[in-house]
Structure formats: C-alpha cells, structure tokens
Amino acid sequence: MFSGAQISLYPMTGDFVGVIMSALGALDPYRDRLRIETDDISTLLVGPPEVLFPALRDLFTSAARTGVHCVLSAAISRGCPGEPDDAICQSTHFAGTMPPLAERQALALAAVEDAPKLDVFSVAQLSLYVMGEDRHMDEIYGCIDFLKSSGIFEKSKHFATKLRGDTGALFATLEQAFCRFGPPGGHVTIDLTVSANSPSPG
Amino acid sequence: MFSGAQISLYPMTGDFVGVIMSALGALDPYRDRLRIETDDISTLLVGPPEVLFPALRDLFTSAARTGVHCVLSAAISRGCPGEPDDAICQSTHFAGTMPPLAERQALALAAVEDAPKLDVFSVAQLSLYVMGEDRHMDEIYGCIDFLKSSGIFEKSKHFATKLRGDTGALFATLEQAFCRFGPPGGHVTIDLTVSANSPSPG
Numbered sequence: 116m117f118s119g120a121q122i123s124l125y126p127m128t129g130d131f132v133g134v135i136m137s138a139l140g141a142l143d144p145y146r147d148r149l150r151i152e153t154d155d156i157s158t159l160l161v162g163p164p165e166v167l168f169p170a171l172r173d174l175f176t177s178a179a180r181t182g183v184h185c186v187l188s189a190a191i192s193r194g195c196p197g198e199p200d201d202a203i204c205q206s207t208h209f210a211g212t213m214p215p216l217a218e219r220q221a222l223a224l225a226a227v228e229d230a231p232k233l234d235v236f237s238v239a240q241l242s243l244y245v246m247g248e249d250r251h252m253d254e255i256y257g258c259i260d261f262l263k264s265s266g267i268f269e270k271s272k273h274f275a276t277k278l279r280g281d282t283g284a285l286f287a288t289l290e291q292a293f294c295r296f297g298p299p300g301g302h303v304t305i306d307l308t309v310s311a312n313s314p315s316p317g
Numbered sequence: 318m319f320s321g322a323q324i325s326l327y328p329m330t331g332d333f334v335g336v337i338m339s340a341l342g343a344l345d346p347y348r349d350r351l352r353i354e355t356d357d358i359s360t361l362l363v364g365p366p367e368v369l370f371p372a373l374r375d376l377f378t379s380a381a382r383t384g385v386h387c388v389l390s391a392a393i394s395r396g397c398p399g400e401p402d403d404a405i406c407q408s409t410h411f412a413g414t415m416p417p418l419a420e421r422q423a424l425a426l427a428a429v430e431d432a433p434k435l436d437v438f439s440v441a442q443l444s445l446y447v448m449g450e451d452r453h454m455d456e457i458y459g460c461i462d463f464l465k466s467s468g469i470f471e472k473s474k475h476f477a478t479k480l481r482g483d484t485g486a487l488f489a490t491l492e493q494a495f496c497r498f499g500p501p502g503g504h505v506t507i508d509l510t511v512s513a514n515s516p517s518p519g
Contacts (some may be wrong), residue, residue, distance in 0.1 A: 308358060
C-alpha cells in the first residue's frame, strides 16, 4: 500500500532557509528508508508510517529546538486508489485483519505510553479523513475517543482535534491515529499542523 | 450545511506578527458574514464558500503584497456529519440536484474565467477528499480533470495537485473545486497550501 506525505516546514524568521537546512540533517538516519523529493511548495516523503512519523518528529523537534516559532504542515496519506504501490512502503502496521475498535484503541494507547520523551513541547491539530466507506464517521469518532484519552488531548475544535505535549508523545499519537483507524487497506489521510514557540497564548 | 475552515498564515520573517496583523484588515469586509475564532495554532472561519474563498484570497493577497515569503495553510470542510448546521453557512452553491460531471466541470471553468485579476502571483497545492461514498475517486478524478483545464494547472504530485497563477484565478479555482465535486450535501474537505515569494526555484 502506497503511503507518505507532502510536508512543509515554516520557521517564522528571516533566516528561514538556514533553520530549514539545519533541521534537514535530522532526516539523515531515515533517508535510506524514504523516497524524498522537494519543490518550491513541499517535500514528498514516501515510506511506511513507522519510518515517516519518527522522521517528521525528529525534523520538527530539531527546528523547534532553535527557539524560533516553527510550524510543520503535512498532508499524510495511505491507500489512495490512484497511487501505485511501492516496495519502500511495506509496513508492519497493516498486516492481518482489523481488530474491533476497542482493541485498536487499547493498542494505540499502549504504543503512546512507550513513546520517547524529547523535552520539546509543541501543539498539534489534526483532521483524520476516512474514504471509500459508508460509515466513515464511526472510525473518525473512534479515533477522536483515542485522542481524548491519549494524555495530550487539549480540545475538540470545528473540523479538527488539538493536542499539546512533548513531541515524542505527540508524533507517537499521530502515528497511531493514522494507522489504527480506517480499514488496514483503506484510503485514509490526515491534515496535520504542528507548532512550537508561538508567542500567542495557548 | 455547516462549512468553513481552520486557517493559518505563515510569514517567513521575524516580524511575522506585524505581517499577520496588517493582513487581517483584508478580512474586514467579510466579518459580518463569517464567524471568526482564533487560538495559538489556527483561526476558524465559519461561513459559506462564496464568502470564505474571497476572504481567504484577500487575506493571502494582502500578506503576499509585502514581498515576504508567505504561506496560507487551510483545512476546509463542508457537510461533516459531526458538525451542527449554522444559519451563517447558507449558500447558493448547494441548491437543487447534482448535474452530470461534465456539466459541473463546464460551470466551474466558466466561473474561473470570471475571476478578477489581482496581479499577485502564487502557487497552491490541494488535496480534495470526498467522504461517505463508495466511489469517491470518481469525483476526485473529475475535480482533477477540471484543475488540469483551469489554465493555472502546474502538475500532478503524489497526494496533491499543484496550481500556479494569479491569486484571483487561483482562489476562484479552489472555490469551484470545493463546491462542484462531491454530492451537494456530502462531506467534502480540502487540504490546502498557498505560497508566494518563495526563494526556491519553482
């Protein structure tokens, strides 16, 4: 199943190119397991979720550690029927059948408990979209229930759920939201914003 | 039908607060027709597409005219079954039945031809998601065909379509993509990025 993301990093500083170029070093440990292509609006990362989310985490954490107000924006997708399969996307996440919702929520929570603590605080906002299903809201509500008990839930908003916490727990939670909800072979996407060092009151 | 967006404006400058505060004046002509709420990660705009897209256009165009590299990111949504209806969202876009795809594509192209020219160039990337449908890709492919003939199509990418052109034509095209594809009462979203003044080669 084809999976990956179109991502962009926005450092709110005149030296945005310097912050981006420096943060890109955080992707080095992942480069042999991702296909990476950049143009003037976003960078494509093709690969399995277990590589993609830690890579996004380390990229964003590196930029956030500069203290500059930084935002990562990503369109994350799996199982789009219009995309060709790619061997680099092979994932342990989608093997076998789909357990009942409660079991998936418990597995997701257990995975978040194992997340590393990175001592970088950030906020995130995500919308999960499940396509090709008559009852797509059941999976979306199931994901929102998981997010509410993740330990980093901040609030429900129109069109999105907001999280806040350590970037380790945050990206582990995002990976679970992306992988555990919607059918294993289904077309699922996340519209994601992650922000650190904002001067606005939270 | 409830409709609106969570939006964020990212000026890549140390004076990002100044650029944002100045650009917000462009929303003034729309404020009585939108519900607006801001927190530290995004601004909620609730209202019909015929108000929302011109408001986004004028906000982004105002920021882009500073010459600073600016990005607008938006999660745009209509018809989410989990959202309550709101009288402010009443729209002329979704009355009556859904014409055949070819007719909708022709209407969309005609609307783009009437777009104002604003003499501000930008690039945009969008992903259209249609939910609650077995054959959701038919509508997505129909929208991509419209985008390819819009006059501002740049290229197809994994997970997204990239446009480039005048911000007048660009936001008119986005409004048509959002309104003409997927059922009139359906759950449809767009994950949108618009960028101006990037130093990266296009």
